[in-house]
Amino acid sequence: MDLNSNNILPSPCYVCEEELLENNLKLLKKVQEEANIKILLALKGFAMFSTFELCKKYLKGCCASGLNEAILAKEEFGLEVHTYSPAFKPNEFEKIVEISNHIVFNSFNQFELYKDKTNSNNSIGIRVNPEVSTVDVDLYNPCGTYSRLGTTISNFPTSLPDIIKGLHFHALCEQNIDALELVLEKFEKNFSKYFSQLQWLNFGGGHHITRDDYDVEKLITVLKNFKSKYPHLTIYMEPGEAVGWQTGYLEATVLDIVHNGMDIAILDTSAECHMPDTLAMPYKAQIRDAAEPFEKAYTYRLGGNTCLAGDIIGDYSFDKKLEVGDKIILEDMIHYTMVKTTTFNGINLPSIAIKKPDGSFKIIRNYDYQSYKDRLS
Ligand SMILES: *Cc1c(COP(=O)(O)O)cnc(C)c1O
Numbered sequence: 001m002d003l004n005s006n007n008i009l010p011s012p013c014y015v016c017e018e019e020l021l022e023n024n025l026k027l028l029k030k031v032q033e034e035a036n037i038k039i040l041l042a043l044k045g046f047a048m049f050s051t052f053e054l055c056k057k058y059l060k061g062c063c064a065s066g067l068n069e070a071i072l073a074k075e076e077f078g079l080e081v082h083t084y085s086p087a088f089k090p091n092e093f094e095k096i097v098e099i100s101n102h103i104v105f106n107s108f109n110q111f112e113l114y115k116d117k118t119n120s121n122n123s124i125g126i127r128v129n130p131e132v133s134t135v136d137v138d139l140y141n142p143c144g145t146y147s148r149l150g151t152t153i154s155n156f157p158t159s160l161p162d163i164i165k166g167l168h169f170h171a172l173c174e175q176n177i178d179a180l181e182l183v184l185e186k187f188e189k190n191f192s193k194y195f196s197q198l199q200w201l202n203f204g205g206g207h208h209i210t211r212d213d214y215d216v217e218k219l220i221t222v223l224k225n226f227k228s229k230y231p232h233l234t235i236y237m238e239p240g241e242a243v244g245w246q247t248g249y250l251e252a253t254v255l256d257i258v259h260n261g262m263d264i265a266i267l268d269t270s271a272e273c274h275m276p277d278t279l280a281m282p283y284k285a286q287i288r289d290a291a292e293p294f295e296k297a298y299t300y301r302l303g304g305n306t307c308l309a310g311d312i313i314g315d316y317s318f319d320k321k322l323e324v325g326d327k328i329i330l331e332d333m334i335h336y337t338m339v340k341t342t343t344f345n346g347i348n349l350p351s352i353a354i355k356k357p358d359g360s361f362k363i364i365r366n367y368d369y370q371s372y373k374d375r376l377s
Pocket residue numbers: 042044045063084170172173174204205206207238239240241242
């Protein structure tokens with residue numbers, strides 16, 4: 001359905017702004033071209049496939065974390081499909097072999113278990129744990145203590161089986177080039193002895209390339225320097241968040257205002273169901289035209305429409321009193337949101353819309369009772 005900007009979108013609704021997405025893609029393409037590397041979209045962070053026609057004009061393919069993401073990559077994106085999973089499942093592996101250009105194993109056990117089922121169309125890699133990380137939040141630290149993600153150098157053989165053509169690491173989360181430099185230094189020190197037999201390296205995701213303060217020129221320099229030492233290796237990066245970063249918002253509506261020691265607005269959205277990183281990271285979303293509590297005249301706690309007591313988006317202040325029916329615009333709600341939503345408590349999933357560069361809106365998807373029921377039995 002097409003709407004012009006005067007019409008009201010369904011509520012709640014994720015609105016991806018195509019122009020902002022394309023700006024991110026252009027920047028990633030610049031890195032790709034100037035550093036002579038390949039960039040994949042990590043579906044874990046952003047899988048809004050109605051935008052893939054646009055994304056595939058700029059990026060080289062997708063990285064998938066298992067069968068469903070791999071199929072989505074193949075069906076909706078095309079180009080290269082790189083599949084890594086902490087552990088592959090026997091009943092899914094045949095299909096993964098059929099559709100994946102790269103298959104990355106998390107351990108040598110998995111490699112041994114599945115290597116004979118791969119074929120010459122699959123380029124095989126191992127995910128390493130470089131054992132260096134500057135990620136503060138344990139939930140998002142792939143190299144934290146006892147991490148199951150990737151193989152440490154002490155679990156590597158002295159020489160690699162011939163069919164292994166690449167090494168992969170993923171060690172960052174929302175980080176700048178300084179963090180990548182630290183990881184690269186350790187990675188190179190421990191693993192460069194294997195590079196001569198390889199064809200590619202994959203530096204994973206967590207690179208916040210499209211954030212304002214990311215040092216893109218430095219990234220290009222670091223990548224070029226690395227490549228100049230190992231010109232035979234193709235370098236991949238696979239950001240998710242950096243693709244969807246600040247490319248749109250979640251629009252919600254105030255359903256009621258209650259009072260219990262403070263003013264509390266109940267919205268038709270939910271931190272738990274629609275923006276789970278609010279509770280998991282945790283972090284506080286930016287809200288358009290709102291400020292920290294008491295900075296503006298009217299302060300409210302914004303709560304979700306579930307019965308979970310902690311389903312709280314945060315406390316904010318506004319210039320005007322909130323009224324039932326008012327719209328609340330939660331910024332930067334495109335990455336790691338619609339890929340993680342749930343219908344917990346029977347809350348409907350938000351609709352999904354695209355804002356076109358000319359200001360018009362296209363509603364891509366609405367959800368209803370059936371989406372809730374489909375997940376239960
Ligand atoms: C999560 C993940 C990514 C993407 O990370 P972002 O932080 O969204 O850039 C890439 N590769 C792997 C293996 C991941 O687990």
